[in-house]
Structures are given as C-alpha cells and as structure tokens.
Amino acid sequence: MSDDGGGPLKWLEGQGLALFDLGSWVDWIGGWGVSRALFLSTLFIGEYFVLAHLIPSLPLFTFGWLIGTAPLWVPIALWYAFWIVWVWYIQSLYLSGRDPLLLEMKMPRDITKSPRAMELAFSLFSISSGETTFIHRGWKGQVRPFFSFEIASLGGQVHFYVWCWRSYKSEVEAAIYGQYPEVELFEVEDYASKFQFDPEKYQGFATEWRLETYQHDVSNGSMNVNAYQPKSYVDYELDKDPKEEFKVDPLSTVLEFIGNIEPQEQIWVQLVIRKCGKKNILFTYDEDHEWIHTVEHEVEKIRTKASVLDKSVAEEIGVDPTERQPQPRATWKQQEQMKAMQRHLGKYPFEFGGRALYFTEGHLHGPTYTGMRWLWKPMGNPHYMSHIRPRRWSCDFDYPWQDWHDIRWNNQIRRALDAYRRRLFFHSPWIIPTNILTNETLATLWHPPSRTSATPGIQRIPATKASAPSNLPT
Numbered sequence: 001m002s003d004d005g006g007g008p009l010k011w012l013e014g015q016g017l018a019l020f021d022l023g024s025w026v027d028w029i030g031g032w033g034v035s036r037a038l039f040l041s042t043l044f045i046g047e048y049f050v051l052a053h054l055i056p057s058l059p060l061f062t063f064g065w066l067i068g069t070a071p072l073w074v075p076i077a078l079w080y081a082f083w084i085v086w087v088w089y090i091q092s093l094y095l096s097g098r099d100p101l102l103l104e105m106k107m108p109r110d111i112t113k114s115p116r117a118m119e120l121a122f123s124l125f126s127i128s129s130g131e132t133t134f135i136h137r138g139w140k141g142q143v144r145p146f147f148s149f150e151i152a153s154l155g156g157q158v159h160f161y162v163w164c165w166r167s168y169k170s171e172v173e174a175a176i177y178g179q180y181p182e183v184e185l186f187e188v189e190d191y192a193s194k195f196q197f198d199p200e201k202y203q204g205f206a207t208e209w210r211l212e213t214y215q216h217d218v219s220n221g222s223m224n225v226n227a228y229q230p231k232s233y234v235d236y237e238l239d240k241d242p243k244e245e246f247k248v249d250p251l252s253t254v255l256e257f258i259g260n261i262e263p264q265e266q267i268w269v270q271l272v273i274r275k276c277g278k279k280n281i282l283f284t285y286d287e288d289h290e291w292i293h294t295v296e297h298e299v300e301k302i303r304t305k306a307s308v309l310d311k312s313v314a315e316e317i318g319v320d321p322t323e324r325q326p327q328p329r330a331t332w333k334q335q336e337q338m339k340a341m342q343r344h345l346g347k348y349p350f351e352f353g354g355r356a357l358y359f360t361e362g363h364l365h366g367p368t369y370t371g372m373r374w375l376w377k378p379m380g381n382p383h384y385m386s387h388i389r390p391r392r393w394s395c396d397f398d399y400p401w402q403d404w405h406d407i408r409w410n411n412q413i414r415r416a417l418d419a420y421r422r423r424l425f426f427h428s429p430w431i432i433p434t435n436i437l438t439n440e441t442l443a444t445l446w447h448p449p450s451r452t453s454a455t456p457g458i459q460r461i462p463a464t465k466a467s468a469p470s471n472l473p474t
Helices: 008-013 020-032 035-056 058-068 070-096 118-124 134-138 164-178 250-259 287-307 311-316 332-344 366-373 407-422 437-445
Strands: 100-107 147-154 155-166 184-188 202-212 264-277 349-361 387-391 435-439
Touching: 020 311, 035 058, 058 070, 070 332, 100 164, 118 164, 118 437, 134 435, 147 250, 155 164, 164 184, 184 407, 202 407, 250 366, 250 437, 264 366, 264 437, 287 349, 332 437, 349 366, 349 407, 349 437, 435 437
Parallel strands: none
Antiparallel strands: 100 155, 100 184, 147 155, 147 264, 202 349, 202 387, 264 349, 349 435
C-alpha cells in the first residue's frame, strides 16, 4: 500500500500502521497516553458486540460453553489461584518475622581506595541461605536475604544508608569494615518510615530504573539486555588507583546533583539487590547459571557476526556473496562489547532493582525531577551496551487526560512510597521486573566517595580512626 501524493496512507506507512498489525497499533495508541489494557479491552468488547449482533444466540452459546468446559478449566484456575495466594501468604509471614534495621555510613575526610574495594565488599552479599530445598521455599516461605543500599539527600544533606535484616548486621559490618575500616556505621531511625506524605503539604515524583539500550530490539529476542552492563569504574580507569587529582568518579556527579537541592526538598535513592539464585519455588532452577549462558551466547553471536561478511555489505563493496568471502575483523565496538561481557563473567551477578523518590513542599521543580530520572546517565553506555533508564510510577503520565485532579498521580506516589519503605522488588505485594548487575557495576553506583567528591552536603568524620600503638606502657 502506498500513496505517492504523500497523503494519509503515506503517513500510515511511516507510522508502521498501513497494514493492520495489532502490535503496531497498540504501541501507537499507548504513545498517546491511552492504556493498552483499555484499548485491547475496548477492541475485544466492540468485536464481541458486533458478533452478538450478527449471531443472536452468541451470549447464550458463550455461557453454555463456559459451563460445559468448567470441569476442565475451573480446577486449573482454582489451583493456580490457590498457589499464588499461598506463596503470597507464606512469604509474607516469613518476611514479617524479620527484624529490619537501617545503618548510616559516616565517611572520614580521606578515602583513598578505589571502588574496587566496594566491589569486593559487595561480593560478600552474594548469599543464598534460606532456600535450600523446596520445603524451605514452598512450605516455610523462606527467601534469600536482600539488601538495600541507599543515598538520601534531606534538604541537601547527603546520607549513605544500608538496610538489612538484623540477623545479617554482622555480615554487613564485616563486608564494609573489612575494606573501609575508617568509616563508621550507626543504626538510625528509618527516614522513609517516619515520613508522612500529605498531598496538601508535599508534592512528589517517583521513578524506577531499568536496563535498556538504544541499538537493539529486546522484544524480538535479538539480544538479552542483562548481558550488556552499563559503564563501570573500570571504564573510568579507577581500577588503576590514580592520584586524587586525576580521579574521574561518575558518582561525584550524582552526589553533586542530589546535594544541590533546596532545604524543603528531599531525594531518596534506593538500590535493592539479592544474589541471583533459584527462580522457581519447586524446582532448583538457578538464575545465575542462566545469566552465564546468556552472556556466553551474546559473546558468541558477536564473534559470529564479526567473522562473517554480511550479504548486503558484500554486495555493496562488490564481492560475490556466492564465492568465498573475506574474513573481516571485529570492529572496535564489537571488541569492547566482548571484552566487557567476558570481564563481567568473572564477577558475582545480583538481581537489581532501583527506584527514587523526590518530595518538596510547594511545587515540583522540573529540572530537579528530570535530573533525578536520569541520575545514572554518567554510567550510561546506550549505543553499544546499555544504560539505566527511568520507567514506571510518575513517568507514565504525559497527557492531561491520563489523570484528573492528580488522583492517579498521588496514588502512585503512595504506592511507590510503600514499596520504598518495604524495600521490595522480589516479593509480594511488590513483585517488579528487575535486571542483573554484577558487583563491579554495583560498586560504581554505590561506594564511599573519596575527597575527589567535594559535595558540601556530605558530612565527614573530622578524624580518621586508628588503633592504639602496641608498645604503650602498661
């Protein structure tokens, strides 16, 4: 179908809508702020009413078909519903018995170690205890521990926090003190739990982050984005421990941004992680093994593409595709992709979920919440690897007809605040799609900043701790 005059048909072709491709139409409608579920439901109901007009007995036939096949689908539906409710109940019961705590990290004036030290500390959080057998997972509701690493700017004062279960406090202290003996960890009151959101007093903005890329279509299976990690401190050569004046720490940009807010504003950043482990409650299906195979598969695809000359390229340069083709060399992009993925194969993979909340008394400041959405842009590698992109919550409202009097907006803020307080990504009531990051990437996103980061909002300990000399007189 074409229209040489450049009319409506030509426009439809440009939008990919000339042929009735349901997926293209759903994406196009969704781009105008209309819910996909609403569009598909309206389409189904409309088609059903058209068929009911053409077939007068269609409603009676539908009802009879449902009753007649009930012995087949009712037991399956009841069993599925029972299992979902049971897992929700038993895991909620187990999680309710955990005693969470929040540790604040106080930094000294001088931290000379690179983020490699934090990478080693993160490796100690690769814990899978509690999920030994399907009895532990399916009957007792046990889950492997998860941890939340947070950065909160409260009126411009930047704080570093670690949230965990009290039973794992010693593991957290050992991991951090083992690499950063000069820092101090204090148990503090949970700032998120004591905050009360009142739409009459506060306005809020919430977002979550996902791994995405510009260059590949993940939906068509052309790549698995979890295999392509964002930039890490290694890409900024911080693994070589340069002198302080030569360090380029991407986290410094993040801290400077969230520390440069007004006294009535707050920005909370949350990174929730757990070890890649058993994905299924009944079967021993290890997600870390799947991730390793995925990375190896992506590397092999790049190697194959780099070793075979594409047919269209061969024709363009005048090579007969039927004859033996020259073996091209991998491009710089392909070499960097393979090198980065193979380097991360030697790291510990974690399931990762990130979110952020922004509150202010008064009106939202557009540049502030826009900057918060794209907080991790310094770690972005979107054109040939991946970047951490904002999604969900307040990012879903672009058109005025999507919300009326901010009813949905404020409801989303309350829901995001509840998920933030619970530190949940992996369990009910907040099971949210996550990605896989290695401890190298996590150490780039969260580590004690050195004095290269001169953000005024970071309060540092005046003196560095040191042990007493061993030769003191008794």
